[in-house]
């Protein structure tokens with residue numbers, strides 16, 4: 001059977017994760033992410049861990065070819081993002097529209113870079129959390145997995161900020177990108193409970209310039225949203 005999107009264990013590969021880009025990434029971003037990564041992992045450049053890098057490069061190239069082609073991408077997305085996916089422990093993969101951000105990802109990055117404390121305080125006051133995840137009663141019983149997207153930036157590995165005419169970063173030295181955090185909602189999680197994700201643990205690779213130390217996630221069980229806790 002032909003399973004072009006799967007690894008050798010039969011699990012579908014998330015090429016967005018591999019290219020470190022959001023699911024809605026436009027072609028421009030796909031291209032720049034590809035250019036960056038290929039420079040990092042190209043065997044001629046890295047030398048060390050050549051085998052690992054070779055595998056990584058193969059995946060990066062495969063992912064790039066797939067996502068840059070509208071038809072292939074559409075077909076791939078329908079498989080990757082379909083609702084019927086389950087993790088190996090039987091958790092349900094939640095569709096993206098169940099994740100509600102208290103602020104847009106772009107604004108989140110901007111506010112983090114400009115103003116570290118005040119904005120988050122304001123936001124926490126208004127929303128009480130950074131991200132809210134909605135699960136159905138059934139999903140909350142079975143357990144669910146959500147992929148929360150966070151903005152991040154990576155160094156431009158083409159010029160490291162040395163070339164002000166750099167075609168990848170426009171001389172800024174960094175390029176905006178996005179990373180996914182896998183959030184597990186364990187079976188029988190209570191409605192309204194919160195999960196704090198320690199972003200520091202995910203460093204240094206993915207959030208080098210992301211200054212928020214933790215992310216508060218609230219779990220809301222659909223249909224129980226207006227029920228008061230503990231009554």
Ligand SMILES: [Zn+2]
Pocket residue numbers: 156157158159160161162163166167168169170171172173174
């Ligand atoms: Zn550059």
